[in-house]
Amino acid sequence: MRNMSLREKKKIETKNRIFEVSGKLFKEKGFENTTIDEITKEAGIAKGTFFNYFPTKESLVFYFAEQKADLICDLTENEAVGHLHTKERIKKFLVSLAESYEKDKDLTKLLFFEYGRYIKSSGNAPDKDRNPHSRLMKVILDLLEEGIKKREVKVSVDTRIAAEALNAVYFHTLMVWLKSENELSFSRDISAKIDLLFDGIGD
Amino acid sequence: MRNMSLREKKKIETKNRIFEVSGKLFKEKGFENTTIDEITKEAGIAKGTFFNYFPTKESLVFYFAEQKADLICDLTENEAVGHLHTKERIKKFLVSLAESYEKDKDLTKLLFFEYGRYIKSSGNAPDKDRNPHSRLMKVILDLLEEGIKKREVKVSVDTRIAAEALNAVYFHTLMVWLKSENELSFSRDISAKIDLLFDGIGD
DNA sequence: ATTTAAATATGACCATGGTCATTAATGACC
DNA sequence: GGTCATTAATGACCATGGTCATATTTAAAT
Numbered sequence: 196m197r198n199m200s201l202r203e204k205k206k207i208e209t210k211n212r213i214f215e216v217s218g219k220l221f222k223e224k225g226f227e228n229t230t231i232d233e234i235t236k237e238a239g240i241a242k243g244t245f246f247n248y249f250p251t252k253e254s255l256v257f258y259f260a261e262q263k264a265d266l267i268c269d270l271t272e273n274e275a276v277g278h279l280h281t282k283e284r285i286k287k288f289l290v291s292l293a294e295s296y297e298k299d300k301d302l303t304k305l306l307f308f309e310y311g312r313y314i315k316s317s318g319n320a321p322d323k324d325r326n327p328h329s330r331l332m333k334v335i336l337d338l339l340e341e342g343i344k345k346r347e348v349k350v351s352v353d354t355r356i357a358a359e360a361l362n363a364v365y366f367h368t369l370m371v372w373l374k375s376e377n378e379l380s381f382s383r384d385i386s387a388k389i390d391l392l393f394d395g396i397g398d
Numbered sequence: 399m400r401n402m403s404l405r406e407k408k409k410i411e412t413k414n415r416i417f418e419v420s421g422k423l424f425k426e427k428g429f430e431n432t433t434i435d436e437i438t439k440e441a442g443i444a445k446g447t448f449f450n451y452f453p454t455k456e457s458l459v460f461y462f463a464e465q466k467a468d469l470i471c472d473l474t475e476n477e478a479v480g481h482l483h484t485k486e487r488i489k490k491f492l493v494s495l496a497e498s499y500e501k502d503k504d505l506t507k508l509l510f511f512e513y514g515r516y517i518k519s520s521g522n523a524p525d526k527d528r529n530p531h532s533r534l535m536k537v538i539l540d541l542l543e544e545g546i547k548k549r550e551v552k553v554s555v556d557t558r559i560a561a562e563a564l565n566a567v568y569f570h571t572l573m574v575w576l577k578s579e580n581e582l583s584f585s586r587d588i589s590a591k592i593d594l595l596f597d598g599i600g601d
Numbered sequence: 602a603t604t605t606a607a608a609t610a611t612g613a614c615c616a617t618g619g620t621c622a623t624t625a626a627t628g629a630c631c
Numbered sequence: 632g633g634t635c636a637t638t639a640a641t642g643a644c645c646a647t648g649g650t651c652a653t654a655t656t657t658a659a660a661t
Binding site: 408449 | 648649650
Binding site: 282339346347348349350352353356357359360362363364366367368371384387388391392393394395396397398 | 485542549550551552553555556559560562563565566567569570571574587590591594595596597598599600601
């Protein structure tokens, strides 16, 4: 960070400024209602410069997504929850993840309603492991495998299938919740669904 | 259909022509790569006319989605599967739905990768019950409630929660499958996940 | 047949995302 | 400090989704 050329410093600074201004404007007026012109004007750069840093307007969303992805890792590391039941650990993880999203609800909405496009284009991206989707899968997979060792998860369970199911339920619940503006039901809903997944529907 | 004014006939005909031409072009070149100009040119109308029938380019996707939604209802009606176990009925329903999507994979992809936007804007739409999402939920809810009566589903299960979970898993699996180009794994995957949901993860 | 009002079609026009040839800033080397 | 190759900044320009005032067509009324 110290022995950096003027060029490199300016470059980073410009990228950050674009990022911050975008975030601010997106929160204020939403993604669609914010124009590149506004962003560049507020950031004090020319329009073309924007595209030197982000290939498209949408790519800003992916950049936000990656920032969020880092957060997922942090969440798993700094909590001592090893003693809890696997189900509770997963629940706790997903709920606290949701709570962190809650802090920045507008940005999160943006992220999730662009989710389809995100998935689409992140498929062949080189940063396959830097998106929230992959990170989440990995964390849940690890938890499930530990769960098997502790005999809290059926040995017969295919962890990939189970992780995908949990993942699906999580994203879907988050989506419905974000859409419905209902602030209260999310943790209850996700908890209920995790219980269901662990205990099963069948009689 | 017979005592229709010239006006009404023309109107319907024009809308259908736009719809057909769009579908054809979307399949050929994808959604993004097809321009309104091309559609209107091929349909033999002026650009402005397009917007008399569809408020936006995206709204075409919703129209496709609604057509698909009708199919979901058809699927439930014309099969005599009342004797099967609830789990198998749900499985059968979702797999045959997926098979029907498979016939028109390009259009289905389009539909699902615009899914985020679809969900977003269909939230306050007047045709709340005409989208695939709502239809699917309703069918699954009915099946689960029957399942409870037959004691094949735990009485303690909240059918809304369970239906949402099944829905989530279905859409997620379909999405992953569409993305991965892997033609073979879908029915196996969805079957495995439904089994998991019915039997539970926990030991 | 003529008039008139409503429905529909039209294409010039606008706003905005994105491109690219040109210009300016930077730093390595002398 | 001056030269030059490399890298970044620029804004005129383009393509396309979407608007709207105007023109045309239809159906009804006389």
